[in-house]
Amino acid sequence: MTKSVRIAIDAMGGDHGPEVILPGAALALAQHADLEFIFFGDEARIKPLLAANPRLAAVSSFRHTDVEIRMDDKPSQALRNGRRTSSMWQALEAVKKDEADAAFSAGNTGALMAMAKVCLHMIPAIDRPAIAVLWPTLRGESIVLDVGASIGADAQHLVDLAIMGSAMARIVLSLARPTVGLLNIGVEEVKGIEEVKAASRILRETPSADFDYRGFVEGDDIGKGTVDVVVTEGFSGNIALKTAEGTAKQISAYLREAVRGSFASKVGYFFARQAFQALGDKMDPRRVNGGILLGLEGVVVKSHGGSDAVGTARALEIGYEMVRDQLLRKIQNSLSDRGEADAARIAASEDDAVRP
Amino acid sequence: MTKSVRIAIDAMGGDHGPEVILPGAALALAQHADLEFIFFGDEARIKPLLAANPRLAAVSSFRHTDVEIRMDDKPSQALRNGRRTSSMWQALEAVKKDEADAAFSAGNTGALMAMAKVCLHMIPAIDRPAIAVLWPTLRGESIVLDVGASIGADAQHLVDLAIMGSAMARIVLSLARPTVGLLNIGVEEVKGIEEVKAASRILRETPSADFDYRGFVEGDDIGKGTVDVVVTEGFSGNIALKTAEGTAKQISAYLREAVRGSFASKVGYFFARQAFQALGDKMDPRRVNGGILLGLEGVVVKSHGGSDAVGTARALEIGYEMVRDQLLRKIQNSLSDRGEADAARIAASEDDAVRP
Known part of the structure; x- marks a missing residue:
């Protein structure tokens, strides 16, 4: 049996928060039965939603967080106030700790990108996300x-x-x-x-x-x-x-x-x-719906802040495909092939240079 | 009686040439009876079109040109081959010599811009069109x-x-x-x-x-x-x-x-x-339809290369309005107002600087 695809979800991001994101996850699960979720966010809002959806609850865990990143926080503010403690950070950290295969957020794009860079780091040879x-x-x-x-x-x-x-x-x-x-x-x-x-x-x-x-x-x-x-x-x-x-x-x-x-x-x-x-x-x-943050040592999916459950599910499905089909390995392989090709090209031009 | 608005037309530009541009001019004339045209281009193609439209002919003159700028000419090529001799250049030059109030072309944008810069010059204080x-x-x-x-x-x-x-x-x-x-x-x-x-x-x-x-x-x-x-x-x-x-x-x-x-x-x-x-x-x-080249000492209208007669007429009408309502004078006035405001601002900050 193949491994499940585990997605760490910032349940507090976006305009609607858990009330849209959990139903979205349930829709994605209906498409891909091998999905698993970890929801990060306010227990008081997440728990009843999980209780109401036993099928989703069966493949999900949740971790309470007190801090949420606001849509209008500047990246520097977000890092100052939400590093380690926020639902966004913790979703990213779950990927870093290999508790999840991808992170998902519908929250503040700038904050997500800044946190992803700090938490997950860039792929060597890629300088910016x-x-x-x-x-x-x-x-x-x-x-x-x-x-x-x-x-x-x-x-x-x-x-x-x-x-x-x-x-x-x-x-x-x-x-x-x-x-x-x-x-x-x-x-x-x-x-x-x-x-x-x-x-x-x-x-x-x-x-x-x-x-x-x-x-x-x-x-x-x-x-x-x-x-x-x-x-x-x-x-x-x-x-x-x-x-x-x-x-x-x-x-x-x-x-x-x-x-x-x-x-x-x-x-x-x-x-x-x-x-x-x-x-x-x-x-x-x-x-x-579903932008992918590329260049990071981890799969990070950004859903549109105003998405409904259908849009959320689509973004989660894109994340699922990225994990299932090994986006990061494909990028690494292309980069190393190109590194070799570049080396060969440089060597060839040096050969040319030394010829009489 | 107000003066007419005289437009110098590169009749050879665009995908269709005089067969679309002259009917377009006739449509524009139907909207603005005080338009006059000078057509630059191939006599053999322009003359019969004017003969077929006496109303247009009554307000138009034409000047034969042998050289036309091709849509794929590079600006440098266009200047080398068509400076002074091409229908495009001569339409611009008519504005420079005050034989026309605006120039019109549906031809090669890059060539038109390069020729306009060389022929008409930039408005002082504006560095690029x-x-x-x-x-x-x-x-x-x-x-x-x-x-x-x-x-x-x-x-x-x-x-x-x-x-x-x-x-x-x-x-x-x-x-x-x-x-x-x-x-x-x-x-x-x-x-x-x-x-x-x-x-x-x-x-x-x-x-x-x-x-x-x-x-x-x-x-x-x-x-x-x-x-x-x-x-x-x-x-x-x-x-x-x-x-x-x-x-x-x-x-x-x-x-x-x-x-x-x-x-x-x-x-x-x-x-x-x-x-x-x-x-x-x-x-x-x-x-x-109708882009306006701004920053030049003259009104130059660029019509889309693929325009039909209706699009051509619309571009000519925009050119007509620019002349009638004194685009160049409005730009000059704004620039000099701003120059004075800048000078005042700089003087004020110098005043601040010398205060104890």
């Missing part, structure tokens, strides 16, 4: 990273993002060798940032067995699904993500207004309601 | 700049963008004192790029009579219409613009698929077709 998200596209789904973990990136960090993002894509998208693109701007006269160009050269010169680098992509390629993994630094990645969310909400609002407009359009809506339902499902942000 | 576009929002329309003219921006350039974008907003959006936001990312732990923070401090410390600075906005605020003018450097601005376009296309594709799906949805579409038409109009990119 990144946040990767699933992005619905016309072809299915792609992975976009970094959507805001850190601002700016040198060429090496962009290459690291390509490695980590494609490791994630191999798991979540079930692809043997995902395609990777670097986000850039196409206007000829500017030709993109120096770092992006340098990263592109490195990716072309040292091809990887684990992904297929396809060159530059532009903003509209994300929605088209031109590549499986879109790599960019956190500032533009965050702006792309939020802008797309804004545009989707804007069009949804137009659509609601359009079908409410007249009697005829209401009749039309009545007939076409299944089509609208299908459309709504496609645009449902819960379907792709 | 920017491209501003109208962006449809839930509140109406906003102006977003820079969407790709140049990568990166120091604090002063961001302040210049706020000044130029709000001058444009006062005209196109008919606002006395438009609201301005700086595009940033909201994740607490990173708090945005240094330059963006520094620009924000300058804008807060030196309020302008011409716009109302409202602080940081995020990607999803663009579609909401949180502010009238969204300021960002060209890399993230271009990515935001293209990502939004990609998302809109993606949702349109979902929508088409949904209404084609079943008999019931087709019936629904039949009843709701007016609502869908209204929705389509809202999402019609032609409605907001």
Whole structure:
């Protein structure tokens, strides 16, 4: 029998806390019977929810914590007030102590990232964490990273993002060798940032067995699904993500207004309601809820603060897949292959240099 | 009687050339009878189109040019091959010689920007051009700049963008004192790029009579219409613009698929077709066609390369408004007001410094 996947949950994070997170865990459990949970948080709120759901209780334990990180705490405040004591910290620490295989939080992103760095440490050779998200596209789904973990990136960090993002894509998208693109701007006269160009050269010169680098992509390629993994630094990645969310909400609002407009359009809506339902499902942000913090010595899943139980379950399922399919080992292997390839490339160029 | 607005048109630019641009000019003329045009391009293609449209011909002249800039020419190539001789250059030069009040091109953006800089020069105190576009929002329309003219921006350039974008907003959006936001990312732990923070401090410390600075906005605020003018450097601005376009296309594709799906949805579409038409109009990119190159000593309008006659007309109308409402004078006035305010601020701080 395979081992269960154990997820340590910060039950106090997000806008709704345990009342949404525990039902979400129950939904995820219905999909994956080999899940186990440790809930960290306020006993008074968690215990009744577990009592009401015996199936969930059977695979769960909980640990009471007094301190919770607020959504508006600065990372430094969170570390000062919540290090060791908060539900967020303890969920991360459970991964460090190997009591859990992944940590989950719907709480304050900045605090989670700062705590994860301090508690779990970075993978050697990766200097900064990144946040990767699933992005619905016309072809299915792609992975976009970094959507805001850190601002700016040198060429090496962009290459690291390509490695980590494609490791994630191999798991979540079930692809043997995902395609990777670097986000850039196409206007000829500017030709993109120096770092992006340098990263592109490195990716072309040292091809990887684990992904297929396809060159530059532009903003509209994300929605088209031109590549499986879109790599960019956190500032533009965050702006792309939020802008797309804004545009989707804007069009949804137009659509609601359009079908409410007249009697005829209401009749039309009545007939076409299944089509609208299908459309709504496609645009449902819960379907792709769950950012993965990459670059850490542990799997950390960030759920959207406003998620409901369905969104929570989806984020937990992504975490489950990351553990089951060994995200960290895949990243490590890609990194060491690349290290060897780099060494070989350097050796080869030194050989060239000594030749007459 | 007021003077006419004279637009110099690069008739050879864009994917379709004169066959779309002249009909577009005719549509714009139907809206604004005080328009006049000078068409630069291939006589053999332009002459028959003018002959077929006597009303347009009555307000137009044309000048034959042999050289056209290709869509894939690099800016350096375009300058080498087309300086002085190309339809694009000559349209810009007509503005410089005061034979026209604005130049229009649907051609190669990079070439247009490079030629505009060389031919028209920058406004003193503005170091680099920017491209501003109208962006449809839930509140109406906003102006977003820079969407790709140049990568990166120091604090002063961001302040210049706020000044130029709000001058444009006062005209196109008919606002006395438009609201301005700086595009940033909201994740607490990173708090945005240094330059963006520094620009924000300058804008807060030196309020302008011409716009109302409202602080940081995020990607999803663009579609909401949180502010009238969204300021960002060209890399993230271009990515935001293209990502939004990609998302809109993606949702349109979902929508088409949904209404084609079943008999019931087709019936629904039949009843709701007016609502869908209204929705389509809202999402019609032609409605907001026409980027304005800002920072130059002249009004230059860039139409989308793939525009049809309706899109062309819209871009020409935006150019018309910029001239009629004196965009350049508004920018100059804001700049000199700000110069005085800066001087006063510096003098005040020196006063403080010499006080005991």
